[in-house]
Amino acid sequence: MVHQIAPVIDSKTGASLEYRHLIKTAEKEVWETVLANEFGCLVNGVGKRMPTGTNTMIFRPVSAVPTTAKVTYARLVSEIRPHKSETHRVRMTVGGNLLDYADDTSSPTVALTTSKILFNSIVSTQNAMFLGLDIKNFYLQTTLPNSQWMRFPINLIPTEIIKQYNLQDIQHNGWVYLEIVKGMYGLKESGKLAFDQLVEHLAPYGYAPCKYTTGLWKHKNNGITFVLCVEDFGIKYTDKATAHHLINALNVKYECTEDWTGSLYCGIKLEWDYERRHVDLSMPNYVKNALHKFRHSPPHRKQHAPHEWIKPIYGKKQQFTPLDLQEPQLSPSATREIQAIIGTCLYYARAVDMTILPSLNTLATTQSKPTATTKQKVDQLLDYLDTHPDAKLRYHASDMILHCDSDAAYLVETKARSRVGGFYYLSSQQNPKLNGAIYCECCLINVTMASAAESEVGALFYNTRNVLPMRVTLHELGHFQPPTPIKTDNTTALGVVTKTIKIRRTKAMDMRFHWIHDQINQKLILVYWDKGKNNYGDYFTKHHPPTHHKLMRPKFLICHATTFLQNKS
Numbered sequence: 041m042v043h044q045i046a047p048v049i050d051s052k053t054g055a056s057l058e059y060r061h062l063i064k065t066a067e068k069e070v071w072e073t074v075l076a077n078e079f080g081c082l083v084n085g086v087g088k089r090m091p092t093g094t095n096t097m098i099f100r101p102v103s104a105v106p107t108t109a110k111v112t113y114a115r116l117v118s119e120i121r122p123h124k125s126e127t128h129r130v131r132m133t134v135g136g137n138l139l140d141y142a143d144d145t146s147s148p149t150v151a152l153t154t155s156k157i158l159f160n161s162i163v164s165t166q167n168a169m170f171l172g173l174d175i176k177n178f179y180l181q182t183t184l185p186n187s188q189w190m191r192f193p194i195n196l197i198p199t200e201i202i203k204q205y206n207l208q209d210i211q212h213n214g215w216v217y218l219e220i221v222k223g224m225y226g227l228k229e230s231g232k233l234a235f236d237q238l239v240e241h242l243a244p245y246g247y248a249p250c251k252y253t254t255g256l257w258k259h260k261n262n263g264i265t266f267v268l269c270v271e272d273f274g275i276k277y278t279d280k281a282t283a284h285h286l287i288n289a290l291n292v293k294y295e296c297t298e299d300w301t302g303s304l305y306c307g308i309k310l311e312w313d314y315e316r317r318h319v320d321l322s323m324p325n326y327v328k329n330a331l332h333k334f335r336h337s338p339p340h341r342k343q344h345a346p347h348e349w350i351k352p353i354y355g356k357k358q359q360f361t362p363l364d365l366q367e368p369q370l371s372p373s374a375t376r377e378i379q380a381i382i383g384t385c386l387y388y389a390r391a392v393d394m395t396i397l398p399s400l401n402t403l404a405t406t407q408s409k410p411t412a413t414t415k416q417k418v419d420q421l422l423d424y425l426d427t428h429p430d431a432k433l434r435y436h437a438s439d440m441i442l443h444c445d446s447d448a449a450y451l452v453e454t455k456a457r458s459r460v461g462g463f464y465y466l467s468s469q470q471n472p473k474l475n476g477a478i479y480c481e482c483c484l485i486n487v488t489m490a491s492a493a494e495s496e497v498g499a500l501f502y503n504t505r506n507v508l509p510m511r512v513t514l515h516e517l518g519h520f521q522p523p524t525p526i527k528t529d530n531t532t533a534l535g536v537v538t539k540t541i542k543i544r545r546t547k548a549m550d551m552r553f554h555w556i557h558d559q560i561n562q563k564l565i566l567v568y569w570d571k572g573k574n575n576y577g578d579y580f581t582k583h584h585p586p587t588h589h590k591l592m593r594p595k596f597l598i599c600h601a602t603t604f605l606q607n608k609s
Contacts, residue, residue, distance in 0.1 A: 059116040059130055060196065067128075071118065075130045076198040081177070082132060082224070087200060094180040096222040097190075099205050102212040104219070111189045111217070112138040115226070116196075134226035139188050147231030150255025150267040152390055154513055155274060155306065156321075156435070156478040158256075158267050160466045161517050162276050163317045164437045170302030170312060170319075171275040171283055176295040178271030182223035182233045191215040231270065245289040253513040259286075265517060274305045308391050317437035320598060321476075323392055327429040330384050334377065336422045343423035344586040347399035348416075351585075367411035378403075378410045378418055385421065393431035395593055396421060397482040398580055401459065405484070432598040435476045439468040440519035444507055445527045447577035448485070448499035450492040457484045458495040461580030462503040464510065469522060474576070477596065481506060482580040496533035497553045499577070500526065500567060504559055511564065523563045529572035537567050 062071040080086030084093045105111060112135040119129050162168045194202065194211045202208060207216050223230035239249065242257075247264070250256040258265050262282045266275040277283040290296050303310055311320040370378070382403055389396045399421050406414045445463040452459055462481030467473055481503060489495040503526060511521050528534055535541030537556045559565045572578060579592050593599060 059118050062118055063196075070128055071130065072198045074128045075116070075196075076201050078130050078132050079197070079201045082180070083205070086204065094177055094222065096180045096224060097218040097220050099207060099210060100217050100219050101210040102215075102217050105189055105217055109187075109189045110139055111191050112136070114190055114192050131225065134188070134190055134220065134224050136226045136228045139228065141227075141229045143229065143232075145228040145232050147235050147270075148249065148254045149231075150269050150274075152306070153479045153510065154253055154256055155267050155269075157466070157510065157513050157517065158265065158274060158276055159310070159319055159321070160435045160438065160475075160478065161265075161440060161519065163312075163314075163319050163435055164440050164466075165276070165278070167278045168276055169278070169314060170310065171273075171277060172299035172302050172305055173273035173275060173287065173290070174297050175271040175273075175290065176297060178294070179223035179225055179227075179230045179234050181294070182230065182237055184221055184223060184227075184229065184233070188220040188227060190218050190220055192218060234271075241293050242289060245285070247286065247289070250516045253509070253516050256513065256516060258516070269306055272305065274302075306391075307387075319435050321392055321433040321435070322430060323388060324430060326388055327425045330381075330388075331422060331426055331429075333384075334381055334422070336419070336426065338426050339423040342427045343420060344427060345584070345589050346396045346421050346424040347402060347583045348420060349583050349585045367413060370410045370412070370415065374415070375407075375410055378414060379407050381418055381422070382407055385425070388431075392433050392597075393425075393428075394477055394480040394580075394596060395428075395431075395589065396424065397480055398459075398461075398583060399424075401482045401484065402453065402583075405453065428593070433476045433596075434598050435466075436473075438466050438473075438475055440466050440514060440517075441469045441472070442507065442510055442514060442521060442524045443467055443472050443527075444503050444524065445575045445577035446496075446499045446503040447529060447572075447575050447581050448492075448495035449581035450489060450495040452582060453484060456488045458489045458498070459484055459581045460499040460502045461577040462499070462506065463576035463580070464503075464506070472525075474595065479506065479510070480580055481577075493530060493532035493536065494553075496528060496530035497536050497556070499581075500528060500533060500537055500556055501553045503577075504556055504565055507565060508559075523560075523566040526565050526567050527570050527575055527577070528567060529570060529575045529578070531569055534567060534569045 059071060059075065062068070065071075076086050077090060080090040081093050082096045083099065084095055085091050086093075115133045115135060117131045117133060119131070120127055159170070162170050192215065194207060194214055194216050197207060197216065210216065220227070223234055242248070246260045246262065247257055248260070250258055255268050256265070257268055259282075262285060264275065264277055264282050264286055266273050266286070268274075275283060275286065287296060287298065302312060307323060307326075309322045309324055311322070313319070369375070382400060385396060386400055389400055399417070403414065403417055403421070443465055447461045449459045449461070451457070460481055460483050462479075463477055464479040464481075465475040465477050467475050483502065485495065485498045485502070487498075489498060507524050507526065511524060514521055532541065536543060537560065539557065556565070556567070560567065576595070579588075579596075584592075
């Protein structure tokens with residue numbers, strides 16, 4: 041369970057406020073108290089309200105720091121968590137980029153697509169329900185093989201901590217030094233050590249990570265399946281007794297918080313309807329907070345297209361992409377803001393609102409050297425999000441058969457680049473009904489295509505490559521798959537991959553694309569043709585007019601009738 045958090049935002053400027061700013065506001069005492077609580081948790085308590093702590097860090101005089109040790113900085117992350125009893129929180133993280141660690145630091149964590157497959161599995165399994173669970177102080181319970189060192193400015197440490205630990209006696213030139221003996225957020229090794237510890241702890245109880253799908257865990261015989269994102273569990277169970285078996289196993293070592301409503305995971309709100317067997321995914325106020333943070337004013341007219349649409353020149357056989365104008369690059373601060381906007385929008389797009397993916401794909405090609413034109417495109421995207429702020433994605437119960445609609449657009453981007461689109465959903469094998477997307481592909485092909493047919497074959501290659509790990513995940517969840525149907529609207533591409541067309545003059549076609557033949561021969565995929573209007577992958581390959589977005593958005597997302605009618609104007 042991941043509780044929804046929000047950075048502290050200045051109501052006038054929209055900028056994120058850090059701790060040093062917050063202690064100059066009217067809530068100074070509140071923020072000093074929560075930082076004192078953070079210190080108390082990380083060291084050995086604070087006053088009577090927290091008699092003990094985790095002893096993760098120890099205050100040390102500068103003379104105790106080894107001469108060979110690297111000393112890093114601390115970063116304070118201030119946030120407001122409306123769902124917690126303690127709404128204000130300051131979390132201390134370590135500047136791990138300055139520290140060395142020789143061993144493996146990679147920590148397996150679940151992909152968003154795997155979580156979405158699990159949500160589909162829950163609504164598609166009789167009596168299955170979702171439980172959210174998180175481990176308190178997960179990293180802080182891991183002993184480091186070697187101590188790390190950090191320093192902290194004494195002028196930011198709350199007075200009660202200074203007095204309790206006599207920090208004035210050991211401070212040096214305004215700094216207090218700390219020895220870190222347990223895992224903390226920011227340390228490179230913390231995630232891997234904590235994960236290994238969890239695996240070792242749960243093994244005797246029958247729980248283990250799945251062999252192939254990262255972040256997916258199963259019990260060997262009681263039916264419990266869960267996804268794990270750091271310390272946050274999303275659990276599929278069919279009876280409470282088995283769910284309590286996992287909870288009791290965790291409580292032997294950890295302190296856990298339970299959410300039996302399963303209403304939140306990885307910042308995504310989940311609305312479960314177990315009677316009608318569907319679940320709605322949304323991120324309320326995510327767009328509103330982002331628009332406020334980036335100081336974006338509402339558009340004068342409603343914007344129904346997330347990107348510019350270039351009207352085709354009717355009667356001409358060839359349609360050209362816009363010229364790549366040589367404009368001056370924006371300032372470094374403006375560049376960083378554009379990159380922050382793209383990053384903020386990308387998670388929202390991957391989680392809920394896939395309609396902005398083509399726009400983000402285009403912006404990503406220029407974000408390293410943005411210009412005034414890039415800024416205009418970003419503003420249009422934000423106008424679109426302001427017009428459609430609260431997307432909602434719904435998954436219905438199905439037979440859990442994976443389907444993919446594949447499409448490509450030939451030379452639609454500058455520098456002779458073609459775009460791939462793919463729409464992945466779970467439905468029935470025969471006469472599949474459209475379901476919410478578990479993943480949408482929207483990317484540029486990294487080689488220049490020689491024809492539209494080659495682009496379509498390239499799209500089949502990209503989408504088949506994505507299908508294979510999804511099939512493995514579904515198998516590990518117990519949903520065995522027939523050959524995955526992949527739809528294309530290009531008859532030449534279909535003929536090439538099914539070998540009903542002999543390749544003679546297309547010898548330049550990228551050799552990797554012929555890998556699709558092997559997947560068809562192994563009966564892992566089944567490529568078939570359907571009309572372009574029935575191919576939902578088409579939406580992610582081109583920049584469409586506003587009328588098309590109005591048509592497609594209700595097919596991909598849940599749109600309330602009143603909101604949709606208002607936005608049609």
